Amino acid sequence: MKLSIIIVxxxxxxxxxxxxxxxxGEHHDFNYEIILVDNASSDGSINKLQDExxxxxxxxxxxxxxxxxxxxxxxANNIGIKFASGKYILLLNSDTVLKENCLxxxxxxxEKDRNIGALGCKVILANGELDHACKRGFPTxxxxxxxxxxxxxxNPSKYGQYNALHLREDDIGEVDCLTGAFMLMPKLIxxxxxxxxxxxxMYGEDIDLCYKLKELGYxxxxxxxxxxxxxxxxxxxxxxxxxxxxxxxxxxxxxxxxYYEKYNFAVTFLVFIGIGLKYLVQIIKNAFK
Numbered sequence: 001m002k003l004s005i006i007i008v009x010x011x012x013x014x015x016x017x018x019x020x021x022x023x024x025g026e027h028h029d030f031n032y033e034i035i036l037v038d039n040a041s042s043d044g045s046i047n048k049l050q051d052e053x054x055x056x057x058x059x060x061x062x063x064x065x066x067x068x069x070x071x072x073x074x075x076a077n078n079i080g081i082k083f084a085s086g087k088y089i090l091l092l093n094s095d096t097v098l099k100e101n102c103l104x105x106x107x108x109x110x111e112k113d114r115n116i117g118a119l120g121c122k123v124i125l126a127n128g129e130l131d132h133a134c135k136r137g138f139p140t141x142x143x144x145x146x147x148x149x150x151x152x153x154x155n156p157s158k159y160g161q162y163n164a165l166h167l168r169e170d171d172i173g174e175v176d177c178l179t180g181a182f183m184l185m186p187k188l189i190x191x192x193x194x195x196x197x198x199x200x201x202m203y204g205e206d207i208d209l210c211y212k213l214k215e216l217g218y219x220x221x222x223x224x225x226x227x228x229x230x231x232x233x234x235x236x237x238x239x240x241x242x243x244x245x246x247x248x249x250x251x252x253x254x255x256x257x258x259y260y261e262k263y264n265f266a267v268t269f270l271v272f273i274g275i276g277l278k279y280l281v282q283i284i285k286n287a288f289k
Contacts, residue, residue, distance in 0.1 A: 003032040003107065004086030004187070008076040009094050010038070013045035015231060016094040017052060023098060024056065030107060034062045037080040039070040072201035073180070081190065089190055091206075093181040095231040096123075105226040106184050117193075117218025118185045118210060120178030121226035122169065130169045131230050133179040135222040137161040138211060139254065141267055148274065167222065175222045176214065180206030181230050189218065197257075202243070204250025211258055244286060248279040 009016045038046040056062040081089055110119045123134035137143050147162035156165040167173045193212040196205045210220050252275055
């Protein structure tokens with residue numbers, strides 16, 4: 001059995017190095033390869049990573065692919081997966097650290113159930129809190145409204161669909177979707193659903209992928225016995241304008257793709273206005289950070 005680990009690097013030498021170190025720093029009972037896709041980094045990080053990991057580049061344990069442009073998260077992962085030779089693929093963010101036996105636990109679990117389309121672990125933020133993106137529901141208009149109005153804080157079981165609050169963070173169970181920061185899948189199933197939708201530049205592609213998997217009847221499993229730490233791209237609290245734009249654009253792309261035909265004009269209009277208002281609020285808040 002072989003695992004192909006796909007990591008996308010974009011100007012994050014220290015974080016990417018830390019991620020790779022957390023993989024190769026442990027002994028694994030299975031064969032694996034790391035496919036590192038660089039999205040035209042401008043900080044020299046890919047050259048430093050080549051030098052740092054020269055030994056495993058030579059043995060082809062680490063393969064580096066360099067894009068000429070920043071093609072976005074979805075397209076870069078798709079490119080990397082074309083070179084993958086493993087039975088399983090793992091989408092892994094470049095700002096994560098695997099905790100002890102994380103990969104062994106996940107591989108052991110997914111090997112036992114062929115109906116699992118994607119498996120995700122428990123994702124802990126740098127401050128010790130749960131990254132709620134690691135187990136969540138689909139952002140239906142109703143679930144999104146409950147979340148926007150913070151009704152889930154008053155009654156999690158009734159209004160907590162957005163963050164899958166029916167499932168406690170240490171309980172194994174099925175959810176609607178996982179985070180692309182850590183998503184383990186059989187490669188055959190990934191190919192079957194057509195990979196990641198490249199209309200999503202960054203954000204949303206993981207939710208879309210899970211939606212397609214569930215449409216085909218596969219399970220999406222949250223498996224908290226395995227854990228990683230997610231540093232969310234670094235310590236800066238201020239986000240670039242394009243990052244905020246891409247995040248909110250992804251919401252609209254997902255709605256148009258999966259919900260536009262299911263809801264009437266009034267709902268669609270309210271969703272469009274809601275996304276626009278949220279975007280403006282985020283831009284203003286970000287300007288004062």
